[in-house]
Amino acid sequence: PLRLMAENPPEVLEVRGEVFMSRQGFVRLNEQRADGGEEPFANARNATAGTLKLLDARIVARRPLEVIFYAQGEIEGIELHTQQELLLFLRQAGLRTQDWLRTASDFDGITAALQELQQNKNRFSYDIDGAVIKVDSFAQRELLGQTARAPSWAKAYKYEPERAETLLKEITVQVGRTGVLTPVAELEPVFLAGSTISRATLHNQDEITRKDIRIGDTVLIEKAGEVIPAVVSVRKEKRPADSEPFDFVSHLGNRCPSCGGEIVRDPQFVAWRCPNLQCPAQSMRRIEYFAARNALDISSLGSVVAEALLENGLVREPLDLFSLTLEQLAVLNLGTEDEPRMFGAKNGAKLLAALERARTMPLASWLQAMGIPEVGSATAYQIGRTHRDLAEVANSPKLKGIVSVMTAQENGLPASAASQAPADSAFGELFSWKKEEVAVTSPEELVSLGLLKPGSRKDGAAYYVTTVIGPKTAQAVLDFFAGEIGQGWLKKLAELEIDPQGGETAAATTETTATLSGKTFVLTGTLASMDRETAAAKIRALGGNVASSVSKNTTWLVAGENTGARKTEKATELGVAVIDEKQFLEMLGEN
DNA sequence: TACCTCGTACAACTGGAAGT
DNA sequence: ACTTCCAGTTGTACGAGGTA
Numbered sequence: 001p002l003r004l005m006a007e008n009p010p011e012v013l014e015v016r017g018e019v020f021m022s023r024q025g026f027v028r029l030n031e032q033r034a035d036g037g038e039e040p041f042a043n044a045r046n047a048t049a050g051t052l053k054l055l056d057a058r059i060v061a062r063r064p065l066e067v068i069f070y071a072q073g074e075i076e077g078i079e080l081h082t083q084q085e086l087l088l089f090l091r092q093a094g095l096r097t098q099d100w101l102r103t104a105s106d107f108d109g110i111t112a113a114l115q116e117l118q119q120n121k122n123r124f125s126y127d128i129d130g131a132v133i134k135v136d137s138f139a140q141r142e143l144l145g146q147t148a149r150a151p152s153w154a155k156a157y158k159y160e161p162e163r164a165e166t167l168l169k170e171i172t173v174q175v176g177r178t179g180v181l182t183p184v185a186e187l188e189p190v191f192l193a194g195s196t197i198s199r200a201t202l203h204n205q206d207e208i209t210r211k212d213i214r215i216g217d218t219v220l221i222e223k224a225g226e227v228i229p230a231v232v233s234v235r236k237e238k239r240p241a242d243s244e245p246f247d248f249v250s251h252l253g254n255r256c257p258s259c260g261g262e263i264v265r266d267p268q269f270v271a272w273r274c275p276n277l278q279c280p281a282q283s284m285r286r287i288e289y290f291a292a293r294n295a296l297d298i299s300s301l302g303s304v305v306a307e308a309l310l311e312n313g314l315v316r317e318p319l320d321l322f323s324l325t326l327e328q329l330a331v332l333n334l335g336t337e338d339e340p341r342m343f344g345a346k347n348g349a350k351l352l353a354a355l356e357r358a359r360t361m362p363l364a365s366w367l368q369a370m371g372i373p374e375v376g377s378a379t380a381y382q383i384g385r386t387h388r389d390l391a392e393v394a395n396s397p398k399l400k401g402i403v404s405v406m407t408a409q410e411n412g413l414p415a416s417a418a419s420q421a422p423a424d425s426a427f428g429e430l431f432s433w434k435k436e437e438v439a440v441t442s443p444e445e446l447v448s449l450g451l452l453k454p455g456s457r458k459d460g461a462a463y464y465v466t467t468v469i470g471p472k473t474a475q476a477v478l479d480f481f482a483g484e485i486g487q488g489w490l491k492k493l494a495e496l497e498i499d500p501q502g503g504e505t506a507a508a509t510t511e512t513t514a515t516l517s518g519k520t521f522v523l524t525g526t527l528a529s530m531d532r533e534t535a536a537a538k539i540r541a542l543g544g545n546v547a548s549s550v551s552k553n554t555t556w557l558v559a560g561e562n563t564g565a566r567k568t569e570k571a572t573e574l575g576v577a578v579i580d581e582k583q584f585l586e587m588l589g590e591n
Numbered sequence: 592t593a594c595c596t597c598g599t600a601c602a603a604c605t606g607g608a609a610g611t
Numbered sequence: 612a613c614t615t616c617c618a619g620t621t622g623t624a625c626g627a628g629g630t631a
Contacts, residue, residue, distance in 0.1 A: 174599085176597075176598060177598085180598080182598065182599080184599080184600095198600095200599085200600080201600080203599095203626075203628090204627080204628090229600065230626075302619055302620050304618080305619080305620095344606095344608070374629090375596085376595065376596045376597075379596090465631080469631095470630060470631045471630095472630060472631085473595095473631090
């Protein structure tokens, strides 16, 4: 509805839901497209996703989109305590909700509801692949919290996925960023649950051995979660008589498919690896990873562009990107010698602009971009939050503190000994650095930084558990910077005058999600790293509020490029703090 | 046991280059 | 200047392996 139909509508109501196409709507849309001579869409899910990305709202309006709401964002002026209350309210307000809803108070109740749903799955105007089981009470949800990926108070239950049979023509091997060799099944293309599958990862040799997958086999595949293709099993009765067990080491002749160097396997790990750091495939992946969205977000630099830059000798490692020129990029050939395809001046300018932005990205983004072993987004965020710059991380008393406290505990010593033990004692020998040389942060301070949590032990002695960064990860980071690669990064970054800044700006409490709760932002100008809608969404996600004009209630005015005069003027007048994009990103805890 | 990292796949959109 | 063609990027989801 254009107006909420509630009697006393709340002042602020942010609702979340899912947009979809009904089976019927999708069929009709494809009929129309066929009449108009257009290619039909492959499936409703992607057609819907594509429609939502269209820039022309008039076309969007003609597509048969439907929406069902099921969750709340920010709400002011009404108190809702449970999912059931929320759905009832949404329905009364005229917002469509899922009408099939069951409540259960125990496991049997849940399985009964799941069974009932499966028997009735044809009742719906759209395809379903399962159900979502949620904790009803919002108070209990808060207690359960969430992980980096998903809330802990909701679980998806999926029914059996559709399967298909096809021929495994070949097994190829890909080289990852860290040199890990991953076998991939090349399949005879087969249509399954809305898309054509031609490849599927086989993960590693152990997996191939366990399922006894061979070249020439007829295999059963399914799409895990309706998206990712996977080989489930082999139809052994259809196996050719002369087939042999697959062993990818002998298949590769013990050589890396990219650089031809010898491959190795640390008996401790499952994967075979190419140990050559100069291996072209690895360099390419490292550059890709460096540019990835959750690292330095250098748009228009993906795998193909990275490979072309490497092949043309323009770039050998990620930081070489900063010496690229527009002239070089404009004529960069993405095709072959016979059929050249230019990267172009416009793309080139875009890439250079993204690189310029990358210079001022926060410490956490850089830490992730550097591709330090064990360091992904969550770890990079924690390190970035607790350190000022790379120099501090490289020789970090905090990371050393984590290692020494945890090592001490493992050796049955009190944690407090870790920061006190003299270097010449037996205890001091446990560590790769000497106590006199560097400061090691005390356990108490690590607790106040949120890197350690005090645990309880029966005898009452001090005891600590790590939060996100454990001793292995901490040591991996220290080793990285102590080694040749890390030193190389530091040297090159200094030459380029890039000095990523970390530390906490506003987010003192990082574990709670509502770090911006009670704060009101106003956006002005253009932000370099995201559009305004994205920025607003991020603020709201952290519990903050976004208003359209500056008032005395505004906490911060976020100023990008080409700011609106009226807003900055009013901010000065009312004494509202103005922050730039960098500070804003730090508040969001972006990495 | 929980969850983070890493690698992988798919399909539509987007935008540059080529064609007219 | 406009249209067509093409493929790179993007966003999302998941499993396995590893760490906490």
